[in-house]
Amino acid sequence: MMVGPTPYPAASLRATKRGERRRKLFAAAGLLPLILWQFIFFVVPVLLLLVISFWRTKSYRMVPDFTFANYLAVFSNGAMWRALALSVQTAAFVTVVCALLAFPIAYFIAKKAGPLKGLLLVAVIAPFWISIVMRVAAWRLLLGENGVINQALVSTGLVDHPVSFLLYSPVATSIGLIYAYLPLYVLPLYASIDAIEDNWIAAAKDLNAGPFRAFWEVTLPLSLPGLIVGAAFCFIFGLGEFVTPALLGGGKQLMVSQIIQDQFQRRLDWPSGAAIAIVLLLIVFALLALSMKWFRKASGEKL
Amino acid sequence: MSTRVSTASATGRRTLLGLYSTLIYLFLYLPIAVIVLFAFDAKPIPGLPLTELTTSWFGEMLQDQKLVGSLLTSLRLATMSALLSTLLAMPAAMVLAWLPIRFKSLVMSMVLGPVVLPQLVLGLGLVILMRAAPGTVGEPAIILAHTTITSSYATLILYSRFLGFRRSYIEAAMNLGANELTVFREIVLPLMRPALISVFLLAFTDAFGEFVVAWFVAGFTETLPISIWTSLRQVISPKVYALSSLIIVVTLALSLMSQLWVIRQTRLASKVRYA
Numbered sequence: 001m002m003v004g005p006t007p008y009p010a011a012s013l014r015a016t017k018r019g020e021r022r023r024k025l026f027a028a029a030g031l032l033p034l035i036l037w038q039f040i041f042f043v044v045p046v047l048l049l050l051v052i053s054f055w056r057t058k059s060y061r062m063v064p065d066f067t068f069a070n071y072l073a074v075f076s077n078g079a080m081w082r083a084l085a086l087s088v089q090t091a092a093f094v095t096v097v098c099a100l101l102a103f104p105i106a107y108f109i110a111k112k113a114g115p116l117k118g119l120l121l122v123a124v125i126a127p128f129w130i131s132i133v134m135r136v137a138a139w140r141l142l143l144g145e146n147g148v149i150n151q152a153l154v155s156t157g158l159v160d161h162p163v164s165f166l167l168y169s170p171v172a173t174s175i176g177l178i179y180a181y182l183p184l185y186v187l188p189l190y191a192s193i194d195a196i197e198d199n200w201i202a203a204a205k206d207l208n209a210g211p212f213r214a215f216w217e218v219t220l221p222l223s224l225p226g227l228i229v230g231a232a233f234c235f236i237f238g239l240g241e242f243v244t245p246a247l248l249g250g251g252k253q254l255m256v257s258q259i260i261q262d263q264f265q266r267r268l269d270w271p272s273g274a275a276i277a278i279v280l281l282l283i284v285f286a287l288l289a290l291s292m293k294w295f296r297k298a299s300g301e302k303l
Numbered sequence: 304m305s306t307r308v309s310t311a312s313a314t315g316r317r318t319l320l321g322l323y324s325t326l327i328y329l330f331l332y333l334p335i336a337v338i339v340l341f342a343f344d345a346k347p348i349p350g351l352p353l354t355e356l357t358t359s360w361f362g363e364m365l366q367d368q369k370l371v372g373s374l375l376t377s378l379r380l381a382t383m384s385a386l387l388s389t390l391l392a393m394p395a396a397m398v399l400a401w402l403p404i405r406f407k408s409l410v411m412s413m414v415l416g417p418v419v420l421p422q423l424v425l426g427l428g429l430v431i432l433m434r435a436a437p438g439t440v441g442e443p444a445i446i447l448a449h450t451t452i453t454s455s456y457a458t459l460i461l462y463s464r465f466l467g468f469r470r471s472y473i474e475a476a477m478n479l480g481a482n483e484l485t486v487f488r489e490i491v492l493p494l495m496r497p498a499l500i501s502v503f504l505l506a507f508t509d510a511f512g513e514f515v516v517a518w519f520v521a522g523f524t525e526t527l528p529i530s531i532w533t534s535l536r537q538v539i540s541p542k543v544y545a546l547s548s549l550i551i552v553v554t555l556a557l558s559l560m561s562q563l564w565v566i567r568q569t570r571l572a573s574k575v576r577y578a
Contacts, residue, residue, distance in 0.1 A: 026483070027402045030394035034414060034454060037391055041451040042417050045428025052431060101327065108324045112317060120324075122562040127331050129505075129558045131512025133528045134547045137535055138334035141341060148337055179334065182327075211316070240421025242515050247535055257423045264427055274431075277424045288419055 046281070053274035060268045070275035080259065080276065087256040090170060090245075091238030094177040098185040098234050099227060101178070106189035106226070107219075111198070121190060128183040136247045139176050143167040143248070168250025176244040181237060185230035192226025193219070224298035232291035236284050256280055335555075339548040344541060360545035367542055370530065374546065377511055377527040380442060384449035385507035389499060391450070392457035397491075399458070400465035417455045425451070426519035433520055444520035449513055453506035460505070464498040497568040501561045508554060 056065045074080050109120045127135070142148045143166040150162035166172060196219060204214040242257040249255065254262070256276065263273030345355035364370055395414065398404065417425060429448050433440050439447070472494070476486045492499075514528040521529055527550075534543050 022483075023402060027398045027404055030398035030402075031404070031410065034391045034395035034458065035410065037454065038413050038416070038451065041429065041432070041447055042420070042425070043413060045425065045432045046420070048431040049424065049428045104320060105324050105327045108320050112320060118563060118566040119559075122559055122566075123328065124331065125562070126555050126558045127335060129508045129512070130335065130551055130554050131514065131528050131531075133514050133531045133535065134338065134512070134551065135334060137531060137539065137543075137547065138338045140535070141337050142334060179330070182331070211313075236419055237421075240423055242421075242423045243532075247532075257421065260423060260427070264430070270431070273427065277421075277427055280421060281424055284419060284421065 049274045049277055049281075052271050053278045055271040057269045057271050062270055070272045071279070073272055074275050074279060079254075083254050083256050083259045086170065086253055087239050090174055090177065090255065091235045094174055094181060094238045095231050095234040097174075097178050098181050099231060101182055102185040102189050102230060103223075103227075106186045106193050106223075109186075110190050110194040110196075121186075124186045125183045128180075132180065132243050133247075135180060136176055136244055139172065139179065139248060140167065143172050143175070167248065168252075170249060170253055172248035172250070173245045173255070176248045177238055177241060180241075180244060181234045184233050184237070188229035188233075189223060189226035192223040196222045221298075225295055228291055228295045228298055232288065232295075236287055239284065239287075240280060335551055338544055338551060342541065342544040342548040344544075347541065348538060360541045361549070364542040364545045369525070370542060370546055373525040373527045373530040376442070376524060380445050380449070380526060381507045381511035383446045384453055384510035385503050387446070387450045388454035388457045388506045388510075389503045391454045392461050392502065393495075393499065396458050396461035396465050400462050400468070401470065414458050415455050417452050418459070422452070422513075422515045426516040429516065430519050440520060440522040441524040444522070445517045445524060445526065448516040448520055449510035452513065452516065453509050456509065457502045457506050460502050461495075461498060464495065468494065497565055501565050504557060504561045508558065512554075 052062060053070055054066050054068070055062050056067055056069060057063070105124065109117055109124070113120050140147070144150070145162045145164055145167065147167065149166060150159075153159045154162060200222075201214050201218055204218045205211070209217065240257055241255070242261060245255045245258055246261075249258075251258075257280075260273050260276045260280070263269050263276065267273075340353070342360055343356045343358065344353055345357040345359075399407070399411070399414075404410065426448070429444065433444055468491075472490050473486050476490055481489070512528060514526075514532060517526050518529055518532065525533075527546075531543060531547070534540065
């Protein structure tokens with residue numbers, strides 16, 4: 001038989017080509033539904049917002065146009081700047097407090113909890129899955145003028161009258177947000193700290209570093225990626241949060257999200273609401289890009 | 304001598320850390336406990352001191368057509384969203400994790416965008432989109448909106464699971480002559496079942512509790528978070544606390560169980576690997 005070396009590679013080449021085509025087909029079939037879905041219900045809505053942010057409103061109706069008037073109005077409006085400042089301030093405060101609260105607990109779960117590790121971690125995350133409106137309702141019960149905290153304060157004699165600044169104030173918003181985002185901060189921080197080998201800390205101590213120096217020069221730098229991811233989530237979510245300030249913040253000092261909602265639902269001025277939303281979105285994307293850069297740097301330095 | 308001092312201070316630090324952690328858990332669970340507690344308060348406007356306890360609010364809650372109706376609506380819509388997002392996420396995550404594709408980072412950022420997008424912004428965008436199809440406002444729009452959010456989370460979680468999947472099993476099966484469909488049915492699906500169930504549950508919980516986006520596109524549909532929001536604007540009835548406390552207990556139990564189950568499954572899998 002004249003079986004040369006040619007038929008086999010040709011067949012195999014055909015087979016791999018067919019395999020390649022099959023693989024491409026599988027890839028397309030698997031990805032396409034999700035991509036189409038996210039395009040229609042995520043990309044298109046954002047683009048629509050962008051488009052109408054250049055339109056104008058005439059007697060409560062949107063008129064197609066190409067004007068920067070909405071953006072100019074946003075930046076020349078004092079109330080808008082105050083709302084933006086309040087949002088940034090609140091988000092920053094919440095992020096810092098969450099980081100400070102989350103670090104010891106993440107450290108405890110990762111390094112000191114022993115066999116209870118899994119359970120304790122899940123127990124931190126679990127409240128996050130309860131509907132935000134229910135969590136906010138709980139804080140209204142706690143913080144209200146006749147709420148649990150005030151009644152505890154009065155009955156212990158710490159204050160004579162219930163204190164009124166607890167609910168319906170930026171303080172209440174901050175407490176609600178810290179409560180909401182703490183689990184979100186613990187999760188990435190735990191992952192970072194859990195990945196630190198005990199040997200590395202022990203090595204630092206062998207080299208005569210005290211516990212504080214070992215923490216400062218080994219544990220903290222190595223948990224930086226987790227700190228950054230947690231901070232990014234906290235700050236970004238805090239900036240755009242709506243339910244918590246709307247129900248706990250009282251409505252005297254508005255956050256950006258409340259102004260956007262007000263423009264859309266009460267003033268029916270969609271174009272200017274869209275312009276503010278786009279500004280918020282740009283800030284979010286800039287922060288995201290920045291934190292990703294920091295994250296890469298922090299995780300790169302680890303190696 | 305010095306070692307004893309240092310162990311003593313280490314023990315001290317450890318106790319302090321344990322104490323601190325207890326306080327954090329108290330902070331996390333106190334608000335939830337307060338809701339559950341007030342569900343049993345006999346006064347029509349709940350508050351301290353708790354002089355008389357009752358379980359009657361639970362009965363009255365079941366009589367409240369509007370509340371029960373919104374609960375059923377939420378359960379129905381969240382089931383749909385969870386199902387849809389798991390179905391969308393699973394094949395996509397598999398492709399992203401296993402096959403080389405072009406523009407991967409673009410695809411990833413498009414798929415994961417809804418996670419970081421402020422929900423208010425997504426809600427408004429969808430409101431504008433719905434103007435083109437006014438018939439979808441209400442239940443279909445809520446399902447669409449929640450699926451958009453939850454399929455992002457689902458893809459993210461499943462992607463990491465598929466990355467850790469032992470693909471040598473698949474190669475072995477294919478060497479034995481199995482085609483893709485058989486491999487998927489006999490190997491991928493059974494091994495991924497825990498991950499798929501936990502993703503479904505997470506998507507369900509998220510869709511069940513989501514408020515902002517649903518509120519914008521709901522029209523006259525009332526989901527449970529929407530009806531709680533409405534009642535928060537007035538004097539809130541203890542019936543709402545009764546229902547909320549039931550849901551909180553179920554949510555906590557479900558998330559604890561599903562997560563612990565996943566942890567155990569991974570531990571079993573790693574044991575098999577080392578054995």
